[in-house]
Amino acid sequence: MNNTIYVIGHKHPDSDSICSALTYANLLRQTGKEAIACRQGPLNEETKFILKRFHQENPLLLTDARAALSDIDLDQPTVIRHDETVHHAWHVMLHTQNRSLFVNDDDGNLVGICTTSDLSRVRIHPTADLQQLMSTASLSNIARTIGGTVVVDKENFHCNGHVHIITLEGNEVAQNYKFRDDIVILSSGEAKMQIMIDMHVACIVITCGQKASDQIRENARQAGIAIIETPMETMHTARIITESYSVEQVMTKDIITFRNDEYVEDVAAKMNKSRVRSYPVLDKAGHVVGAVSRYHTRNYNHKKFVLVDHSAPNQTINHIENAYVTAIIDHHHIGGVTTDHPIMYRNMQVGCTCTIINLLYEEAGIVPDKDMAGLMMSAILSDTLNFKSATTTDLDRNTVKKLAEIAGIDDVNAYAREMLGASVSLTDASPHEILNRDLKSYQIGKYRFAIGQTNYSRMEEVQKILPAFKENLQKEQAENKLDLLVMLFTDVMGEGSLFVYDGPLSYVISDLLETKFDEHSGFDSRIISRKQQLMPMISEALGNI
Numbered sequence: 001m002n003n004t005i006y007v008i009g010h011k012h013p014d015s016d017s018i019c020s021a022l023t024y025a026n027l028l029r030q031t032g033k034e035a036i037a038c039r040q041g042p043l044n045e046e047t048k049f050i051l052k053r054f055h056q057e058n059p060l061l062l063t064d065a066r067a068a069l070s071d072i073d074l075d076q077p078t079v080i081r082h083d084e085t086v087h088h089a090w091h092v093m094l095h096t097q098n099r100s101l102f103v104n105d106d107d108g109n110l111v112g113i114c115t116t117s118d119l120s121r122v123r124i125h126p127t128a129d130l131q132q133l134m135s136t137a138s139l140s141n142i143a144r145t146i147g148g149t150v151v152v153d154k155e156n157f158h159c160n161g162h163v164h165i166i167t168l169e170g171n172e173v174a175q176n177y178k179f180r181d182d183i184v185i186l187s188s189g190e191a192k193m194q195i196m197i198d199m200h201v202a203c204i205v206i207t208c209g210q211k212a213s214d215q216i217r218e219n220a221r222q223a224g225i226a227i228i229e230t231p232m233e234t235m236h237t238a239r240i241i242t243e244s245y246s247v248e249q250v251m252t253k254d255i256i257t258f259r260n261d262e263y264v265e266d267v268a269a270k271m272n273k274s275r276v277r278s279y280p281v282l283d284k285a286g287h288v289v290g291a292v293s294r295y296h297t298r299n300y301n302h303k304k305f306v307l308v309d310h311s312a313p314n315q316t317i318n319h320i321e322n323a324y325v326t327a328i329i330d331h332h333h334i335g336g337v338t339t340d341h342p343i344m345y346r347n348m349q350v351g352c353t354c355t356i357i358n359l360l361y362e363e364a365g366i367v368p369d370k371d372m373a374g375l376m377m378s379a380i381l382s383d384t385l386n387f388k389s390a391t392t393t394d395l396d397r398n399t400v401k402k403l404a405e406i407a408g409i410d411d412v413n414a415y416a417r418e419m420l421g422a423s424v425s426l427t428d429a430s431p432h433e434i435l436n437r438d439l440k441s442y443q444i445g446k447y448r449f450a451i452g453q454t455n456y457s458r459m460e461e462v463q464k465i466l467p468a469f470k471e472n473l474q475k476e477q478a479e480n481k482l483d484l485l486v487m488l489f490t491d492v493m494g495e496g497s498l499f500v501y502d503g504p505l506s507y508v509i510s511d512l513l514e515t516k517f518d519e520h521s522g523f524d525s526r527i528i529s530r531k532q533q534l535m536p537m538i539s540e541a542l543g544n545i
């Protein structure tokens with residue numbers, strides 16, 4: 001049974017979603033549960049930086065909450081080779097209590113299914129069909145079926161499928177019957193054997209432990225006739241020898257298979273369109289790994305999920321309604337994910353889900369290791385923008401303090417700058433790309449303007465690109481005939497923004513900046529938000545024009 005708990009954050013994962021999943025899955029494992037951290041999409045640069053810094057692999061990518069065949073208990077498949085005998089197939093069925101055998105070719109690829117009804121159908125076949133089937137039997141399969149030994153072999157053995165028990169003596173047989181290319185069963189009598197050789201039978205089967213003499217063997221060999229000796233008695237030999245053709249002669253070749261990554265529900269829907277007892281389940285390479293029947297699709301355990309850092313249906317993994325949610329840990333509004341059973345629901349007004357997860361570690365009496373502490377600390381610094389966001393609480397600050405100690409981070413501020421700056425690269429992009437990364441257009445009255453914003457972590461980087469950037473901004477302003485084009489380079493730690501701007505209304509920005517470098521650039525330590533600070537300022541200035 002699959003007891004794994006999948007811990008997963010929201011779509012478009014941020015650092016909190018990833019770190020929460022990793023640290024809570026770790027906590028679950030420490031309390032004896034099976035848990036895997038998951039993610040719904042690619043990681044951003046900041047999160048990659050955190051995982052590398054604290055030695056973590058990418059969480060498992062998971063985009064659908066439904067159980068696939070590989071997630072549920074299936075029957076062990078019973079597989080036999082295509083050239084095994086029908087007799088052997090009956091034995092396997094009896095032994096395994098499995099009434100559907102999957103038939104593989106020499107390379108291990110599935111070529112058919114052999115069921116009790118396939119085998120039974122042959123038993124009530126008209127004789128002609130049975131003869132046709134027997135004509136396909138190989139000498140070694142015949143010998144194996146009747147527990148015998150081939151004492152005179154024949155290359156490219158072929159018989160016509162007729163089987164006779166020889167009871168008459170000498171000339172009686174010779175005069176009244178023709179056995180060319182037939183299989184004949186007898187227990188003794190060298191004279192009878194010689195008559196059979198003279199009649200050019202295909203194979204002589206000698207029963208009851210009797211032996212062919214050296215002379216007979218030699219005569220048969222020269223005539224191209226096979227001899228099998230078996231300890232079985234004649235009647236039994238005759239009864240089972242007709243099961244010595246191979247299963248590929250009677251198996252069903254037109255089969256329905258499923259892949260183990262197909263969702264159980266989809267499989268159930270497809271099964272409703274056919275009437276097979278047991279279907280083969282194949283892996284990616286096409287090899288049989290299990291057998292699925294209707295029973296499995298009706299009685300299976302849905303996948304278990306813990307949702308972290310969200311509870312809104314449009315944020316959560318697809319098809320969560322087909323999974324089993326065991327817990328939600330979040331610091332957002334209560335979303336719309338519902339359950340039909342009680343769960344552990346932990347929602348708090350704090351700056352970050354990892355602040356709550358650290359509490360859960362404390363409640364469990366478990367001290368997170370260095371790396372887990374580092375992940376939680378990083379997530380809190382990321383979600384609260386180094387404690388600058390309005391959602392930041394004292395609990396967030398105290399938690400970071402404790403975690404930094406465990407993680408061995410002496411200078412949290414320096415670490416935060418490095419981490420928050422990991423997603424910002426100014427030197428890898430062209431001035432045009434940087435300007436248009438996050439550029440928003442506005443119109444107030446008759447004025448058309450645009451404001452772009454990006455973060456920086458090191459001022460030297462901005463200084464380095466500034467000349468080329470200014471030149472390009474001026475060019476784009478002119479091309480687009482804007483009244484004002486503004487770019488904000490905002491410090492990742494929220495310690496102000498560097499401004500570059502151009503256009504007829506440049507003076508509007510110049511007038512409000514704390515520090516002016518020249519007519520088209522400056523710095524303001526108070527402005528970090530385009531929406532909440534800069535826009536209201538510009539609106540007001542334009543309103544007064």
Ligand SMILES: [Mn+2]
Nearest residue numbers: 016309353383
């Ligand atoms: Mn969060």
